[in-house]
Amino acid sequence: MRVEVMKNVLGSNATAAESNRSFWNQHGMLALDLMGSPGSGKTSILEQLVRELTGRGRSMRVIEGDVASDNDARRIEAAGAEAFQINTGGACHLHAAMVARALQQLDLEGVEVILIENVGNLVCPTAYKLGAHFRIVVASVPEGDDKPEKYPVAFRDADVIILNKTDLLPHLAFDADHFWDLAEQLNSSAPQFNISCTTGEGIEALCDFVESELAKLTHG
Amino acid sequence: MHEYSIAQDIATILSSVGKEHGRRVLGGTVAVGPLSMIVAELLHEAWAAVTLQTPLEGSALTIEQVPIRARCTDCGHETESFTPFIKCEQCGSLRLKLASGHELAVLSAELADPEEELDAS
Numbered sequence: 347m348r349v350e351v352m353k354n355v356l357g358s359n360a361t362a363a364e365s366n367r368s369f370w371n372q373h374g375m376l377a378l379d380l381m382g383s384p385g386s387g388k389t390s391i392l393e394q395l396v397r398e399l400t401g402r403g404r405s406m407r408v409i410e411g412d413v414a415s416d417n418d419a420r421r422i423e424a425a426g427a428e429a430f431q432i433n434t435g436g437a438c439h440l441h442a443a444m445v446a447r448a449l450q451q452l453d454l455e456g457v458e459v460i461l462i463e464n465v466g467n468l469v470c471p472t473a474y475k476l477g478a479h480f481r482i483v484v485a486s487v488p489e490g491d492d493k494p495e496k497y498p499v500a501f502r503d504a505d506v507i508i509l510n511k512t513d514l515l516p517h518l519a520f521d522a523d524h525f526w527d528l529a530e531q532l533n534s535s536a537p538q539f540n541i542s543c544t545t546g547e548g549i550e551a552l553c554d555f556v557e558s559e560l561a562k563l564t565h566g
Numbered sequence: 567m568h569e570y571s572i573a574q575d576i577a578t579i580l581s582s583v584g585k586e587h588g589r590r591v592l593g594g595t596v597a598v599g600p601l602s603m604i605v606a607e608l609l610h611e612a613w614a615a616v617t618l619q620t621p622l623e624g625s626a627l628t629i630e631q632v633p634i635r636a637r638c639t640d641c642g643h644e645t646e647s648f649t650p651f652i653k654c655e656q657c658g659s660l661r662l663k664l665a666s667g668h669e670l671a672v673l674s675a676e677l678a679d680p681e682e683e684l685d686a687s
Contacts, residue, residue: 347679351583351672355575355596469603470568473670498650499601531651534660 359474362442366477369449370460374564376556377460379476381500382484384466387510389418390543391484391552392461393425398553399459400426404560406459409448411440413465427461428452439470442477458560468497479505479559486510491521494528502532506539506555513542569605572670573612577622579672584621589677593626599669600634600648626676634667 354360370377380388392408399406408429410418419431430448432440445462462478464471475481483504485493488511494501501507507529515522526538537555541548576596584591598604606629613627633646636654643656644665653660 347589347677349583349587349675349677351579351594351675353579353672355572355579355670355672473568473603499603502601502650531653531660 356473359442362446363475363477366442366446366449367479369446370477370479371563373454373457375454375457375460376560376563377462377476377478377480378556379462379464379471379478379481380484381464381468381471381481381504382466382486382508382510383468383489386466386484386486386489387541387543388463388466388484389421391508391510391541391549392463393421394543394546394549395461395553395556396422396425396427398549399556402553402557404458404557405456406461407452407454407457409445409452409460409462411444411463411465413437418463434465438465438467439474440464440476441474445476458564459556468493468500472500472503479563482506482508484508484510485525487512487514487518487520491525492528494525494532498532501529504533504536507533507536508539508541508548508552510541510543512540512547513544569608569612570616572604573609573616573627576613576627576672577616577620580622580625580675581620583675584677587677589680591622591625591675592678593628593676595628595630595673595676597630597632597669597671597673599632599667601650601664601667602670604670606631630673632666632669635665636662636667637665639663 382388406427408422408427410429410431412418413436414433416431419429422429430452432444432448462476481504483500539548539552580591580594617623633648635644635646636652637644638654638659639661640659641657643654645652645655652662
């Protein structure tokens with residue numbers, strides 16, 4: 347006897363992600379989920395965002411995901427924002443429920459932006475949505491210009507694409523046009539940013555983007 | 567991807583369907599889209615491992631690979647693909663709206679007939 351089931355296998359994560367999203371919407375907070383390889387510069391970008399957005403008078407919290415250590419949370423706190431470190435113990439991605447628990451631990455009074463750094467990985471975090479308004483994929487110049495071709499789903503599913511460490515372009519055989527052409531073939535709608543945390547290239551543009559999306563969220 | 571934990575989630579869903587109907591579960595069918603990044607071979611392997619010494623041991627997991635379906639926002643044509651690199655097969659545009667491709671869902675369960683239940687007991 348065959349019975350119809352029609353049930354999403356990742357349903358419990360999807361439900362938790364939806365509840366995170368409605369919590370953020372209710373409180374007028376914009377949430378960003380950064381995904382990228384280990385060493386792509388996610389934490390450095392967050393440090394820059396924290397400094398620049400704080401300078402613009404914005405209030406934010408950062409949720410850091412790593413297998414182990416609180417190194418990243420300490421870096422973020424040094425940059426000037428309260429951070430909560432999630433240690434997954436071994437899991438290669440954050441679950442929406444882990445983020446929900448982290449939110450309960452943070453003082454969210456007056457907070458406008460939630461920045462989440464996912465575990466360094468370009469496969470698993472794509473399947474486990476956290477409810478963030480924007481999923482940002484970060485690739486960096488030393489990783490090679492064919493990254494979108496090797497990890498197509500991460501680039502196709504992203505809402506924003508960042509190429510980081512552009513200050514290294516003169517020193518490495520990285521064809522930025524080729525990188526962006528591949529990214530475009532997979533995802534022609536995601537805003538694109540070239541960023542260098544060393545020279546500061548692109549940080550202001552990224553903060554402008556965050557502020558304009560925050561304004562859309564809070565003023566309809 | 568996470569074939570083992572996903573196999574475990576599928577087993578939980580199928581067991582609860584079996585319990586709901588008071589029948590033994592003989593198997594189930596799951597839909598898998600290319601953007602779910604599930605590898606069928608690994609999922610079969612994981613299924614055998616997670617169901618071992620459970621009431622689901624020996625049950626058949628059928629994996630139905632479903633394509634990415636994308637509608638062109640320029641000409642309206644619908645293109646099907648099994649790879650994430652898609653352009654409109656009609657006009658070549660990259661501006662596509664995905665209608666499917668992320669599937670990872672239990673579609674149906676195969677349950678034992680009441681007579682079989684009697685035979686088994």
